[in-house]
Amino acid sequence: MRIGILTGGGDCPGLNAVIRAVVRKATASGDEVVGFRDGWRGLLEDDAVPLDLAAVRGLLPRGGTVLGTSRTNPYALEGGPERVLGCLAAHGIDALVPVGGEDTLGVAAKLADSGAGVRVVGVPKTIDNDLDGTDYTFGFDTAVGVAMEAIDRLHTTGDSHHRTLVVEVMGRHAGWIALHAGMAGGANVVLVPERPFDVDAVVAHCLHRFESGYSPIVVVSEGARPADGELVTSTGQTDAFGHVRLGGIGAALAAVLEERTGRESRAVVLGHVQRGGTPSAFDRVLATRFGLAAVDAVQAGLSGVMVALRGTDVVPVPIAEATARLKLVPLERYAEAEVFFG
Amino acid sequence: MRIGILTGGGDCPGLNAVIRAVVRKATASGDEVVGFRDGWRGLLEDDAVPLDLAAVRGLLPRGGTVLGTSRTNPYALEGGPERVLGCLAAHGIDALVPVGGEDTLGVAAKLADSGAGVRVVGVPKTIDNDLDGTDYTFGFDTAVGVAMEAIDRLHTTGDSHHRTLVVEVMGRHAGWIALHAGMAGGANVVLVPERPFDVDAVVAHCLHRFESGYSPIVVVSEGARPADGELVTSTGQTDAFGHVRLGGIGAALAAVLEERTGRESRAVVLGHVQRGGTPSAFDRVLATRFGLAAVDAVQAGLSGVMVALRGTDVVPVPIAEATARLKLVPLERYAEAEVFFG
Amino acid sequence: MRIGILTGGGDCPGLNAVIRAVVRKATASGDEVVGFRDGWRGLLEDDAVPLDLAAVRGLLPRGGTVLGTSRTNPYALEGGPERVLGCLAAHGIDALVPVGGEDTLGVAAKLADSGAGVRVVGVPKTIDNDLDGTDYTFGFDTAVGVAMEAIDRLHTTGDSHHRTLVVEVMGRHAGWIALHAGMAGGANVVLVPERPFDVDAVVAHCLHRFESGYSPIVVVSEGARPADGELVTSTGQTDAFGHVRLGGIGAALAAVLEERTGRESRAVVLGHVQRGGTPSAFDRVLATRFGLAAVDAVQAGLSGVMVALRGTDVVPVPIAEATARLKLVPLERYAEAEVFFG
Amino acid sequence: MRIGILTGGGDCPGLNAVIRAVVRKATASGDEVVGFRDGWRGLLEDDAVPLDLAAVRGLLPRGGTVLGTSRTNPYALEGGPERVLGCLAAHGIDALVPVGGEDTLGVAAKLADSGAGVRVVGVPKTIDNDLDGTDYTFGFDTAVGVAMEAIDRLHTTGDSHHRTLVVEVMGRHAGWIALHAGMAGGANVVLVPERPFDVDAVVAHCLHRFESGYSPIVVVSEGARPADGELVTSTGQTDAFGHVRLGGIGAALAAVLEERTGRESRAVVLGHVQRGGTPSAFDRVLATRFGLAAVDAVQAGLSGVMVALRGTDVVPVPIAEATARLKLVPLERYAEAEVFFG
Incomplete structure (x- = not known):
């Protein structure tokens, strides 16, 4: 199996840890991984790089993303989705793991629904922790x-x-x-x-x-x-x-x-x-687990899902559910902080 | 209401944050807090200190516990429980918040069951993260x-x-x-x-x-x-x-x-x-929330419970349930680490 | 002997370490220390606090200055110098240790020259490292x-x-x-x-x-x-x-x-x-040595000097020499950085 | 000109910063740099690697040494010095920059005296700060x-x-x-x-x-x-x-x-x-300046010297002078610490 991976939106400590975990887990199963540069731009312009064990060595503690990132949205471009699918086909990609926030995951959901036959398993990323559907996101x-x-x-x-x-x-x-x-x-x-x-x-x-x-x-x-x-x-x-x-x-x-x-x-x-620099231990573990779980989901044949933290478990959930609304600070959490005001 | 607090067992980053949160929250409600020194020893030997706002200023980032700690177990001493109850009565304590691990919480559970009329709400503490009933404990x-x-x-x-x-x-x-x-x-x-x-x-x-x-x-x-x-x-x-x-x-x-x-x-x-030194952000937030929730539980009239993290919520759970068995690393979590062996 | 101490100008990591060292060293010699609050303002308005061992406990790792600071200059105020000297006399101060930058040390030099009989030994402080006469200042x-x-x-x-x-x-x-x-x-x-x-x-x-x-x-x-x-x-x-x-x-x-x-x-x-927060090891050692050397200078009967780092030694130098001109980055040091441009 | 570089003895934060500075400075002057692996072993066994700008990218914050290190001493081996000189000649090395402690610099001094025509400029390294002739060494x-x-x-x-x-x-x-x-x-x-x-x-x-x-x-x-x-x-x-x-x-x-x-x-x-991990700011600056100064010395035709920190200057000093005796903690420095005992 060939798995594609890209990172979109604002950068975040832990992106490289996700990439490393995906490559380590996939390689251990005999699968291959291809990285696309600068988010969806890499798929629109066919800017790809094979990711083997050597390519991800030393990535765990590094902030940012070696794949680069952008805010490019293929659905906002004439013929964008077709170019993306064409590029995926050209590289023989069986499954795609887009790592990103609301926008990136929105594109992921549409791709999964496009009937193109490529499995899509998202990894949620928002340094602001405002994505619903997961207790926490790495970087936060x-x-x-x-x-x-x-x-x-x-x-x-x-x-x-x-x-x-x-x-x-x-x-x-x-x-x-x-x-x-x-x-x-x-x-x-x-x-x-x-x-x-x-x-x-x-x-x-x-x-x-x-x-x-x-x-x-x-x-x-x-x-x-x-x-x-x-x-x-x-x-x-x-x-x-x-x-x-x-x-x-x-x-x-x-x-x-x-x-x-x-x-x-x-x-x-x-x-x-x-948003820069080496991730905390919490984020390195979470990002690593997200990467592993994404490969698990891909290998289990899932699509249209993203991995999410629920309590201490990492589980697949429908992308749509997770991005339906922003996760805001509830009143009772704000009230906790208010105890210490003044 | 007068609330007693003590810290027992090995020290842990976040203990002072719990103490501070209990005092801040209780004081804001018009309740008073009394600290007992060196765990249960302070109740056996009547070694107490009033805790007001000034006493907890600057405690949040400090490791260790200003109340001191010990491994003293009143139930292992002849007449121990009676002396503890006598000391609580002498100080007019309505509710006790013991912060500690398996041993400290075990004593807490017995006290709650003793029919002495003092509410007991535990706060779990184990740097090893091996207490069941809570997703995480501070310090870990x-x-x-x-x-x-x-x-x-x-x-x-x-x-x-x-x-x-x-x-x-x-x-x-x-x-x-x-x-x-x-x-x-x-x-x-x-x-x-x-x-x-x-x-x-x-x-x-x-x-x-x-x-x-x-x-x-x-x-x-x-x-x-x-x-x-x-x-x-x-x-x-x-x-x-x-x-x-x-x-x-x-x-x-x-x-x-x-x-x-x-x-x-x-x-x-x-x-x-x-186990020494200033707590991480995660532990400061968790310890603070545990302290606030303990006062909430006390004020709600609960007893025989401890506060616990479940997902992103802090909730009261029966102490007995939480200490019934050690929380061990499950096979599937260890398998995650094994992906990176060699 | 009674030694006064004050901190003036912008705050800097290491000020508390100086205060602690002065108190520890003076106390060990049987001398007493009085702190004046908020720089020269404390001497103008007689805002003083006795500093004993208990007062300086735990100060070493703390940023800022427990004495507070201000930019008040007694020589810019009508009758200012007289009020300062009167306050020093009222507290029986034999020697004053002002910790500060160009302005604070300028006042110190004038006081030393005033013939008032109070020894003045300055401790240089500038986070910008731009005071001449010392290789480095703490905080930098x-x-x-x-x-x-x-x-x-x-x-x-x-x-x-x-x-x-x-x-x-x-x-x-x-x-x-x-x-x-x-x-x-x-x-x-x-x-x-x-x-x-x-x-x-x-x-x-x-x-x-x-x-x-x-x-x-x-x-x-x-x-x-x-x-x-x-x-x-x-x-x-x-x-x-x-x-x-x-x-x-x-x-x-x-x-x-x-x-x-x-x-x-x-x-x-x-x-x-x-400029906030706990000092680095280098700054804690330097600030401590400055404090010790200031007391040494005071006890040796020196006045009109400040302590300075020269190589690995801390030595007294005339205040005037040290504040005559700003220490700027020389061409050859800038050229070192330029090797890495682009 | 071709400059060789090696790192010997125990590792130390800042070694990579020295290597980077030597390569950046030499390359900017049109000189070439060759690294020898694992200290003198690389010269005995002809284990060399060309070091260009790409090879040293990202090295500044990294602990340890990418060249590896060992305690091999060519003068302790039959025919060792001859093999070293032969290897230097084979690589067309005009000048050698050994980075190390007493042992490595001892070999460096002998090589410089050997009349072989290779300039030798040492860079002192000891995490213990016990090399005489320099105020400080990086890593300390x-x-x-x-x-x-x-x-x-x-x-x-x-x-x-x-x-x-x-x-x-x-x-x-x-x-x-x-x-x-x-x-x-x-x-x-x-x-x-x-x-x-x-x-x-x-x-x-x-x-x-x-x-x-x-x-x-x-x-x-x-x-x-x-x-x-x-x-x-x-x-x-x-x-x-x-x-x-x-x-x-x-x-x-x-x-x-x-x-x-x-x-x-x-x-x-x-x-x-x-001794592991990223160097402090002080050590990164010192190690970088040592590397730059070593190339300066080489380009100035010096040999038998090492670079040293004196006050705020980095200057060449005879290797022999620097390694003649251990730099020990003097009584007066220890007395400073004693003020705080108890």
């Missing part, structure tokens, strides 16, 4: 760890200068990274996209923290927004349609908090550091 | 991370010297740390207590690894043993009843592998470094 | 380490997305952090304030790197500037007097590189994470 | 950092269990790692080979520490020994000629301290973890 734990270490470091500089520090983390639609990094880092406020925030309450928490003799850390998802839609200082330098777009919610919020609390405030935007 | 992820970082470091020194490195990790009865650290660290062999090992097979994996131009890393649980009960070199310097007892399975196995493979071998025993 | 190694770890992480995400990543690090006037972090992180271009840069050359290095199949990392000091004074995209969105001021040199340079190379570019601004 | 800072992180972790587990922890670190003849890791980790006792220790004093320090409510950490070099030559428990299980040889000084000392203090004691032997 690493991102939370990087953010937590940064917050650990920021506590002492904040306290020394009696300053508010606003830490902006990834999360456009779901606040999982902010929630977990904030809980793990001992944040005094956590703001997530799921809960438009009340600036007055944030100010009150910050002032309460200063009164205790320590300085507040506010962790904010990049997609969090104020409930009334505005973040304005008295000089108008900052608003939701100006500074926020330029500098992000972190910078805007820091400016407003500085004015409202009367204490210096600074923003730190963690950015791409959260 | 940190230990795996520490071991993985050591293995990451050892790969390059092994390769440079063309040496076998045997890494002994914690795990007397269950091989979870070896399994996860080995998978995460790219070990070439993983040996666990659940599967007595065949020395010939280990030798073959090591030789195969050397043939590929790299040097083998063997990860072994401290409780792993050879299937035929002996590890003997030709000079008799090493055997299961001599060197193993003195120097541990790691040293014994390294000696045998050196003789059998004809290549230098060295053992590294990670020891207490695995 | 930690900052370089934090920046290097971020760069290590960014390599894989850059390569996966075929993107240029611009990493902005601290350094307004001197490029030491950029130089060392860039060399340690394998940066493809390093830009420092001492050498106004040629955008064409940066573009050429980036394109050369892409041609080799990898993606460029550009490390830039916050104070680096283009030789011709402008960074402008064709749409005018970015220029040296607009975007640079708002978003910093990193964001401006990324925008220009994206347009000029035709490849996606992203900026990462490391910010306060570089 | 990394080893100290690894040991310090372990000690940081051990403090909390020691305190939780009220146990003495003995941490054995590298250092057969010189105690630099113990001294720096102990100072950086806040050890309560540091024992080095240069100062045979008094067990009674160690016991007293431990008891004093317990009295303060905390648990002692004792850091001991593997080569440290008691002043009276014996470490014996009352049962005779441990002595300087039995247990010490088997289990090392750490285990022996822990056994004696347990008996003498009446408190549980445990030993942790850090072992090879200290």
Whole structure:
């Protein structure tokens, strides 16, 4: 059997661990693996590389993806799906393992339904942890760890200068990274996209923290927004349609908090550091298990499924079920973080 | 309400995070918390300390337990249970939250059944991850991370010297740390207590690894043993009843592998470094949620239960159910690691 | 003898280690230590705290400064120096150990010259490593380490997305952090304030790197500037007097590189994470030795000096000599980094 | 010009950084580099590999040495030096850069004196930091950092269990790692080979520490020994000629301290973890500068020298001078650590 593999969408620690596991498991069974470069682009433009044991040596601890990635969507291109199927046929691919998020898995589901005879088994990937159908995705734990270490470091500089520090983390639609990094880092406020925030309450928490003799850390998802839609200082330098777009919610919020609390405030935007670099142990194990389970599913003749973590088990679930809706932070999880506000 | 808390058994990253969460949550509800020092010893000898917000400030990232710990078992002492109940009554304790492993939770279950009217809600703790009834316990992820970082470091020194490195990790009865650290660290062999090992097979994996131009890393649980009960070199310097007892399975196995493979071998025993120090993000979040859920359970009037992780939820389960048997590494999980042997 | 201590200017990993060492060494000699809060403000407003062994327990690994810090300068205030001397007299201070940068040490030098009879022994502190008179200052190694770890992480995400990543690090006037972090992180271009840069050359290095199949990392000091004074995209969105001021040199340079190379570019601004958190081993040892040497100097009756690292020795040098001019990156050190450009 | 390079003796973080820097610098000047495998063995057995830019890509952060290493000494073999010179001639080598410790540099000095016309420029390497003639060697800072992180972790587990922890670190003849890791980790006792220790004093320090409510950490070099030559428990299980040889000084000392203090004691032997893995920023910069300076020296026509760090400069010094005697921990440096004993 010949198995194709590609990685699409934003990169994520653990992608290389998936690739390695797929190749190790397939090779041990006598199957061959072909990698396609830069996501679906590799299948559209026939950019392929054979993946043997030597090709995946040393990949486990490496961040990113040796296959490269892109946001190319074949269904958005005239004749795209046909070129993909043609390329798969040309390489004699029996089964395809696309590793990616909502978009990549959406294409995977359509391909599986296309009747083309290629089995498709997806591996879910989202650093934001917002894919439904799986308890966790790899990369998330690493991102939370990087953010937590940064917050650990920021506590002492904040306290020394009696300053508010606003830490902006990834999360456009779901606040999982902010929630977990904030809980793990001992944040005094956590703001997530799921809960438009009340600036007055944030100010009150910050002032309460200063009164205790320590300085507040506010962790904010990049997609969090104020409930009334505005973040304005008295000089108008900052608003939701100006500074926020330029500098992000972190910078805007820091400016407003500085004015409202009367204490210096600074923003730190963690950015791409959260998604690069070596995966945590949790993510290496999860990504490896996902890779192994994908080969298991392929070898069992499944298609139209993705592998998913349920409790401690990795199981196949229908792709459609998993991508039907975003997995958001529920109220009760946010309430856990609120216990530590102020 | 007055809530007592104690930590028993071996220490574990995350214990302080549990204590902090219990105090924060209880205080927010108007309840009071009293800590007892060094596990059940604190209740036997009335060694108590009030825990308010100031007492738990800064505890989240700190390893170990500020309450201290011991292996004292009141049921093993004449009049022990009576003294414990007397001490609880003297402090006006309505509910007790013992944080510990099999032994501590066993005492907790008996206390809950004693009809003394004190609610008992346990928090499971085992760095070895071998408590049934919960998907994971805090401390385990940190230990795996520490071991993985050591293995990451050892790969390059092994390769440079063309040496076998045997890494002994914690795990007397269950091989979870070896399994996860080995998978995460790219070990070439993983040996666990659940599967007595065949020395010939280990030798073959090591030789195969050397043939590929790299040097083998063997990860072994401290409780792993050879299937035929002996590890003997030709000079008799090493055997299961001599060197193993003195120097541990790691040293014994390294000696045998050196003789059998004809290549230098060295053992590294990670020891207490695995259980000390700041918890990982995963463990800080899990420990915090366990602490919050324990107070929830207490406030809901539950007793005889412990909090447990099931998927992404923290739920109360009967203590007895959770401690009925050890959670061992199942065959199918070990088979995942075997894909990467050699 | 009674020794006063204060920490001024920006915070830095290692300040607490200095405080601890001063207290431990002085206490062992039977001397007493008094801390003044928030730099010179504590002496102006008589905000003091006795520092005994218990007060410094656990301080070694902690970032920031438990004494707090500020940029208050008594010589900029009417009657400031008199109030400082009055406060020192009121507390019976025989010797003062100000820990700080150019400003703090400048005040220290004036106080030493004031004829007031208080010995003054400074401890140099600058995370930017730009104080002359000492080979290194504590905090610098930690900052370089934090920046290097971020760069290590960014390599894989850059390569996966075929993107240029611009990493902005601290350094307004001197490029030491950029130089060392860039060399340690394998940066493809390093830009420092001492050498106004040629955008064409940066573009050429980036394109050369892409041609080799990898993606460029550009490390830039916050104070680096283009030789011709402008960074402008064709749409005018970015220029040296607009975007640079708002978003910093990193964001401006990324925008220009994206347009000029035709490849996606992203900026990462490391910010306060570089100056917070636990010090590296190098910085803990250096800060500890500085603290010990300051007490040695005080006990030897010296004044008007600061402690300095020369090779492997810590020696007293005149404060004036050390602060006469900024220590900049010399041409030959920058040339070392250039070997690895492109 | 053709430059040969080899790495000998124990491996060390930074060796790959030296190799990369030599190749990058030489290639930029139009020179060629040939690597010899496993130290002098590669020259004895003509095991060579051309090193171009592609060969050294990605090497900077990698621990160990891609060239491999051995302790082979050509001057200990009949006809060894002749074979080495013959191999150098066969490969047209104009200059050789041996990277290693006392033994490797000793061979280098003899080769330089042999009149064979090959320039020899050594690069000093010793993880123990015990080579005279250079302020520091690469690898040392990394080893100290690894040991310090372990000690940081051990403090909390020691305190939780009220146990003495003995941490054995590298250092057969010189105690630099113990001294720096102990100072950086806040050890309560540091024992080095240069100062045979008094067990009674160690016991007293431990008891004093317990009295303060905390648990002692004792850091001991593997080569440290008691002043009276014996470490014996009352049962005779441990002595300087039995247990010490088997289990090392750490285990022996822990056994004696347990008996003498009446408190549980445990030993942790850090072992090879200290010498493997990615180098610290300090070591990456130092190793890179050493590699660059070695090529500078070769290109300047020097021979019989090694590169050395003096203050912040990297300069050539006669090999003989540098290897004439071991660099030991001087009394005044040890006295710094003693301030924090107990």
